[in-house]
Amino acid sequence: MDTQxxxxxxxxxxxxxxxxxxxxPGVLFADEALVSEMDHKVYEQVVNVAKLPGIVKASIxxxxxxxxxxxPIGGVAAFDPEAGGVVSxxxxxxxxxxxxRTLTTGLTRADLKGRExxxxxxxxxxxxxxxxxxxxxxxxxxxxxxMLEGGAEWAVASGWGERADLERTEERGRMAGAVPExxxxxxxxxxxxxxxxxxxxxHYLEIQEVAAVHDRAAAGAFGVSEGEIVLxxxxxSRGLGHQIGTEYLKRMALAAxxxxxxxPDRELACAPLDSELGREYLGAMRAGINCALANRQxxxxxxxxxxxxxxxEARLSVVYDVSHNTCKEERHDVDGRGMRLFVHRKGATRAFxxxxxxxPAEFRATGQPVxxxxxxGTASWILAGTQESESLAFSSACHGAxxxxxxxxxxxxxxxxxVVDELAARxxxxxxxxxxxxAEEAPGxxxxxxxxxxxxxxxxxxxxxxxLTPVACVKG
Amino acid sequence: xxxxxxxGASAAAGWEHFPHGADVGVRGFGPDRETALEQAALAMxxxxxxxxxxxxxxxxxxxxxxxxxxxxxxxxxxxxVYEMATRGMLFSRFRVTIVNHILNAEVSGEPIDVSRHQxxxxxxxxxxxxxxxxxxxxxxxVAQCVIDV
Numbered sequence: 001m002d003t004q005x006x007x008x009x010x011x012x013x014x015x016x017x018x019x020x021x022x023x024x025p026g027v028l029f030a031d032e033a034l035v036s037e038m039d040h041k042v043y044e045q046v047v048n049v050a051k052l053p054g055i056v057k058a059s060i061x062x063x064x065x066x067x068x069x070x071x072p073i074g075g076v077a078a079f080d081p082e083a084g085g086v087v088s089x090x091x092x093x094x095x096x097x098x099x100x101r102t103l104t105t106g107l108t109r110a111d112l113k114g115r116e117x118x119x120x121x122x123x124x125x126x127x128x129x130x131x132x133x134x135x136x137x138x139x140x141x142x143x144x145x146x147m148l149e150g151g152a153e154w155a156v157a158s159g160w161g162e163r164a165d166l167e168r169t170e171e172r173g174r175m176a177g178a179v180p181e182x183x184x185x186x187x188x189x190x191x192x193x194x195x196x197x198x199x200x201x202x203h204y205l206e207i208q209e210v211a212a213v214h215d216r217a218a219a220g221a222f223g224v225s226e227g228e229i230v231l232x233x234x235x236x237s238r239g240l241g242h243q244i245g246t247e248y249l250k251r252m253a254l255a256a257x258x259x260x261x262x263x264p265d266r267e268l269a270c271a272p273l274d275s276e277l278g279r280e281y282l283g284a285m286r287a288g289i290n291c292a293l294a295n296r297q298x299x300x301x302x303x304x305x306x307x308x309x310x311x312x313e314a315r316l317s318v319v320y321d322v323s324h325n326t327c328k329e330e331r332h333d334v335d336g337r338g339m340r341l342f343v344h345r346k347g348a349t350r351a352f353x354x355x356x357x358x359x360p361a362e363f364r365a366t367g368q369p370v371x372x373x374x375x376x377g378t379a380s381w382i383l384a385g386t387q388e389s390e391s392l393a394f395s396s397a398c399h400g401a402x403x404x405x406x407x408x409x410x411x412x413x414x415x416x417x418x419v420v421d422e423l424a425a426r427x428x429x430x431x432x433x434x435x436x437x438x439a440e441e442a443p444g445x446x447x448x449x450x451x452x453x454x455x456x457x458x459x460x461x462x463x464x465x466x467x468l469t470p471v472a473c474v475k476g
Numbered sequence: 477x478x479x480x481x482x483x484g485a486s487a488a489a490g491w492e493h494f495p496h497g498a499d500v501g502v503r504g505f506g507p508d509r510e511t512a513l514e515q516a517a518l519a520m521x522x523x524x525x526x527x528x529x530x531x532x533x534x535x536x537x538x539x540x541x542x543x544x545x546x547x548x549x550x551x552x553x554x555x556x557v558y559e560m561a562t563r564g565m566l567f568s569r570f571r572v573t574i575v576n577h578i579l580n581a582e583v584s585g586e587p588i589d590v591s592r593h594q595x596x597x598x599x600x601x602x603x604x605x606x607x608x609x610x611x612x613x614x615x616x617x618v619a620q621c622v623i624d625v
Contacts, residue, residue, distance in 0.1 A: 039497060067497030069605035069622060094600040094624045131524065131595035132564055132588030190561050200598040201625050239561050242600040242624075246554050250547065253604060266604040406495040407523075407597070407625070436525070436596040476598075 001038040012459035013392075016043065021264070022050040022059075029393065029459040030063040034451060037404075041067035042074075048264040049077050053272070054085025056341060057334055060393050062348050063455035064402040064447070068093075070267030073347035076396045078332065080341060081273040086261065087281055088270035089252050091344040092327050094245035096285055097292030098236030099323035100371040101169075101300055102382065102468075105307060106315040107229040109209050112471065119310045120207060120429045120472035126306035127205055127299060128197040129476040130433035135196035137298065144188055147195070148180040151290030152297035152321070160196075160301040167360050168318035170350065173297065175290050177329075179283025183240070184247055190239030191291065196298040200437060200476035203235040204373075205303060208380060208468035218366040218384045218465045222319050230468060231307070231316065232380060233299050234373050235476070236325070237292035244288045248281045273342055282327070289326060296321055319382065320369035322349050324399045332394050343394050351385035351397035351462050370462045372453060373400045376430060376473040377423055377443025381453045383462035397462035401449035410445040411436060419443075432475035441475060480522070488616055491519035494606070496622045500597075501606055502553075503620035509545065509609065512619035513552055513579070514570040520553055520602075520623055521568055521585075525593040530568035532584030541578045545609035549619050552579055553602035560599070564588050597625035 006014040006028065014035060016026030026046035028035060042065050049071055050059035056078045065074030070090030079085030112119065128135045139147060147154050152173030153166055166173035198205060213219045213226045224230065237244075252269035255277055256262075263269065271278040304316045327344045334341075343350075352359055353367040363369070367385035374380040378401070389395045405413075416435025419442045423430055432438050456462050479492035489511050494501035500523045504515025521527045540555045542548035556567060567585035574580075588595060600623075607621040 041497070069499075069603040069624065073498060090604070094603075130590060131598040132590050132593075134564070186558060190558065192562075193564075194561075200595065242561075243558070246557075246601040249601075249604065250550065254543070254547075266607065269604065403498045406497070407500060408493055408495065411596075433590045434594045434596050436594050440596050 001035055001040055001043050003032060003035055005043060012455055016046060018050065022047060024050050024055050024058050026050050027058040028061040028065065029455065029461060031455050034063055034455055038065060039067040042072045045070065045072040045075065048268060049075060051264050052086055052268060052270060053261060054079045054083045056080050062398040064398040064400055064452045066402045068346060070265055071344065071346040074398060074402065075346045076344065076348045076393055078341040078343045078394050079273065080339060085273050085342060086270035087273050087278050087327050087342055088268055088344060089245055089248040089281055090267040090269045091346055092245065092285055093325040093346050094242045095236035095325055096241035096244060096288035097323040098325045099292060099296065099321060100232055100234050100373055101296045101321040102230055102232045102319040102371050103300060103316045104223050104319060105229045105231060107311055108227050109229060111311065112229060115310060116429055116472055119307065120431050120474065122306040122310050123205060123303060124431035124474050126302045127474055129474055130437065131200045133197055134193040137195040138192060139195060145180050147294050148183065148287040148290055149178050150174055151293035155294040155297035160298045165297060165300065165318045169293060169321040170323055173293055175286045175293065177283065178287035178290050180287050182280040182284040183244060183287055187240050187243035190243045194238040195295060196302060197238060198299065198476040199235050199238060202441060203476040204376065205474040206232050206376065206470055207472040208232060209471055210466050211469040212467045214464040214466065215384065221362050221366045222369050222382065222465065223317060224319060224382060224466050229471065231303055232371065232373065233296055233303065235295060235299065237288045238295055240291045241288040244284050248284065251277060285327060289323060292323065293321065320371060322371050324349060333390060345396055347399050348396045349399045350395060351389050352395050353385040353387035353389055355387065370397045372398060372449065374449035375401055375443040375446040376441065376470055376475065377428060378449055380468040381449065381464065382466040382468065383453065383456065384465050385462055386460055388460040389462065393461055398452050398456045401446040401452055403445055404447045405445050407440040410442050411439045413444065414439045414442040428470050429472035430475060438475055489515055491515040491522065493519060493523065499622050499625050501620060501622045503618060505616055505618045507616065509617045510572040510574055512609065512617035513549060514572050516549060516619040517553065517556055517570045520556065520599060521566060523623060523625060524595045524597055524599065525566060527568040529593055530566045531586045532569035533586045535582050535584045538581040538583055539579065543577065546607050548577055548579055549609050549621060550602045550604060550607060553623065556583065557599050557601055566593060600624040
């Protein structure tokens, strides 16, 4: 992106002034190098989102923003229902509530020594990963309904996990306001064999070492200590979420003219919050969030069992479970005024700061854990939400490294076997059903997550708590 | 950019991938609209695995409809995504007919064999990004969009 197009507000904050049809300015949080590396399409997409009805304050891009569809990935936008605001299926994306759950294990790197392969093999055997993999779980119509209403709470009640897990999950494991009747039979059928599956592409289950702690107080509150082994799961709402996204995207695109909405890009398909279609999507999307929460809960349970088969002494406790692709009704302070807003985070993480009323008591002093996925060869991060982020970005932060090159470019540059061997030489074990999938996800295909996290911290969106380095990865 | 002229089809028929930040653009082309849509479907399979490895052993019928050609392309690819997901299959041969914006297709493939097909990604859906169905001045039809993987 050409920085000449932007007003520099600080070393970490840039503005696209509102012009033409834009209702609000665009704001990008990143250093000059990250902004320069961003595709010009990010600029166009930030501008297009700023044109949507009822948008409040700014169309925002996080430090890891990259070219998405409609919204940039790494985009945040809040809409006022009292001012004709909209909800956008394109602004949430296909993988509703894709997110990360991190668990501590009580094990250290020394405990693992010599048994890393046994551990990752046990996890690879227990977690259905990759296209075509199917779990053992089949939900009948009644159970599907309960899952869609109950999320992770349903999963725990059904035997997949512990009550304590729910306290450490956004929405306490159950998204309120889900309306399963707005979900089609096709979406349900797509999910039938996919509960408790990881998926593929950039989804993973990774064993990580806490390599460095940057904020001891927050790390203590999160239950994380240096040298400890943790486990992170990245996946979403599987086929059900994808089908909800597909169906509502089309419906909203076709209905937009009838709602008097001009779409600068069809992928920004949206409907007024105060419309039948808007309400239907919110009900369906919230049920999609519950599907993702239930899925990560089940995967965490399967992982717990697998880890305990190799290390009976391990005790897996959830640090937190965050979602990246959502639209949530939240209260925010906008220029001193409390407002009820619908905040879209597309490839962005909610990052409530210290004192936020929705956080569990143990995070009130520190802010919530913000879990940032890296690539399988670099690092992942645990950050904490800040109070400053509320005024900057509706309490939001980045979500990952972002791709530096396309999948095709990656397969031209690396062979899957070579990536697996090179990582093994560095002591990182990879298990995947697909070598091509590994090549497409090669560490070099991703941007430097460290630069993204640094920018997020310096911009005030979140602060560093711990850096995690990969030990082994089950790649979907 | 990966591109391939399809064997057995007219010289003007083929597919290619075009770059998109995190995902994949699929583009099919051919002497008529039907061929362009068939080739776009082949490009989608190629985002997952090598279509040459997928034996057209079983055939599934698909019907979809839309208000215009571009939404019809999205509907067509999404119908294939649905069939792949619910049947656990991959497809490599596509026979499309379109009459009055109603698409009928016979698609052939086989159940996913992970070790043989080495599927790299799962297609979540066809997006409306870079969605175009058009006839070029040369008479060649092009059908394209970005798929979310």
